[in-house]
Amino acid sequence: MTTLFTDVYMSPRLLAPGGTPADLSTHEQRYGPLSYGDPATVLRTLAASGLTGRGGAGFPAHRKFAAVADAARRTGRPPVVVANGAESEPASHKDRTLLRLSPHLVLDGIQLAAEAVGAEEAYLAVEDGASYLESALAQRRDPLRVRVVRLPARFLSGQASALVQYLSGGPARPTHPVPPVRERGVGRAPTLVQNVETLAHLALVARYGADWFRSAGTPAEPGSALCTLHTAGREVRVVEAPFGMPVGRLLPLDGASAVLVGGYHGTWIPAAEAARVPLSPAYLGAGVLAALPADRCGVTETARVVRYLALQSAGRCGPCLNGLPRIAEAFRILAGPGPQGRARTDISRWAGLVEGRGACHHPDGTTRLVRSALTTFATEIDAHANGHCTATDRTPLLPVPAEKV
Ligand SMILES: Cc1cc2nc3c(=O)[nH]c(=O)nc-3n(C[C@H](O)[C@H](O)[C@H](O)COP(=O)(O)O)c2cc1C
Ligand code: SF4
Known part of the structure; x- marks a missing residue:
């Protein structure tokens, strides 16, 4: 169960206010209709925005778009767009929260991405919530049909090549990275894999422009990101925060000894240091921030x-x-x-x-x-x-799914 306190940190861009899922008409009232510019304009605006991927690696989105469009031109094969909503990181709740509250923002982003790279096929891959997304899709009249695909619940299912292999009829396991999926992905076509949050940001960049996007964050690291906050004894929260904000402003660190920044592929930082560390795509990973109380090990x-x-x-x-x-x-x-x-x-x-x-x-x-x-x-x-542990509370903080190989 997650609760939302997004407006504490900034006026939320991505999440429907009040934690109420937005249907298509609420979505259009809030953001206005989606307008498709020509692909070159979308790519230029994307580049000017400085949007980076929110799935973990923080790679500049426009470079991947350009590479896929280029591969499609060279090979003569129309590309495929894959929206990655796997959220296989057990401590992360941000993507499922986004998909639940603002599905149409992600679906807008998929259409825009497909238009920008010239894709003729699009997928939205999730571990759960597929039927809810099918209902959201049924409300729309999109130029390109989006297929919702349910992934096996494994940590590796969300890795780009695993996703591509699964959508091509194989197991959801990573494959050799050469050639990369942007060259040869689903059904051997050039494939654009973007995290669902990245695509939701794209939907806003296309509507409001690069300067608007850059009005949050820092000049070098513009924009905002969804974060999942874990604090002992409190519900898990999903919030939206601008890059550059110190971790200590987001996460209550009183009585904490350390913070896990970025999730299970992330970094433990002592709490005093973490309090001052600014949120950055360089290490935010999947957007997980977990405060370890001093009485835990x-x-x-x-x-x-x-x-x-x-x-x-x-x-x-x-x-x-x-x-x-x-x-x-x-x-x-x-x-x-x-x-x-x-x-x-x-x-x-x-x-x-x-x-x-x-x-x-x-x-x-x-x-x-x-x-x-x-x-x-x-x-x-x-x-x-020396046979001693300072922890007095053995309650696990970080969620770990039941073991399965
Ligand atoms: C082990 C592993 C698991 C991953 N799981 C996810 C995931 O659940 N969701 C996701 O968006 N990206 C995941 N990624 C990153 C993807 O491979 C890919 O970089 C990302 O979806 C690209 O989108 P972005 O550029 O918008 O971030 C994972 C990567 C690794 C190495
Ligand atoms: S065995 Fe290879 S492909 Fe599988 S998780 Fe490890 S590094 Fe990735």
Whole structure:
């Protein structure tokens, strides 16, 4: 269950006010009708806006659009647009909240993206909520039919090549990144994969222009982002906040020892430092911010998450298949009381061996989390080695789905 307090931080752009889902007529009253400019104008406005992807990597949207349009010209194959609403990150609620409250903003974005790159096929991929989205689609008269596809609930389902393979009739597992999906994706056609939040921002950029978009955020990192906030003892909240806002203004950090910024492929930062860290697409990842109370154990939290991530490996690449379970096992040792042997140095060594060696970025994201935990919780790990844990509350903070391989 999520609650919304978006207007505390900025006048919300993406989420329907009051937490009430917007049907098509409410949507059009709020934002005005969608107008399609010519594709070149949409691409220019997108470039001027500085919009970056909200699915994790923060890649400039206009560069991907241009690459897909270019691949389509070279190959003579009409491209495919895929709206990525998988939200496979267990701690993230932002995409499902957006799709539930403002489905038409995402659907507008899909149409605009298709128009801009010349696509003749479009998909909206989600883990749940498919029938609700079908109803939203039925209210519209779009030039291009959008197919809603239900994905298997796995951490890797939302990775772009896994998504593309699934839509092409295969399993939802990452494939080798060469050639990239923007060159050869669904049914071997050039494919534009964008996170649903990115597409919702596009729908507003196309209506109100680049300057409007840039009126939030900083000149170097313009715009706003949806964030999922986890605070112990409170409901999970989804909020919209401008880039540049210090994390401490968004998330109550009283009594917190550390903050997880970016989700399970993100970074642990000590709370005092995190309070001043500005929100940035460089590390916001999937938009998850979780405050760890001082009476919980960050090592134990990390060990649970790393075990989950290791079990999610698609088992294609040796370093990932062999390395992540070893790292997870060594982290389990650090989370327990007593002698740790070589666990700490082994983790650092194995992290170095798996980084950059997978077909996807799953190992890189996992080692980012692990390395930050080793640094941020170094004192706690020392205490564990001496048989002592400072945590007095063992209630898990971070959600980890029931294990399945
Ligand atoms: C393991 C893994 C899981 C991912 N899961 C998601 C996801 O659930 N949703 C998403 O939008 N992007 C996810 N991504 C990122 C996608 O691969 C892709 O970069 C993104 O959908 C592109 O959209 P954007 O540029 O608008 O962010 C994941 C990446 C990795 C490595
Ligand atoms: S890096 Fe890991 S998760 Fe990614 S494709 Fe290879 S084995 Fe699968």
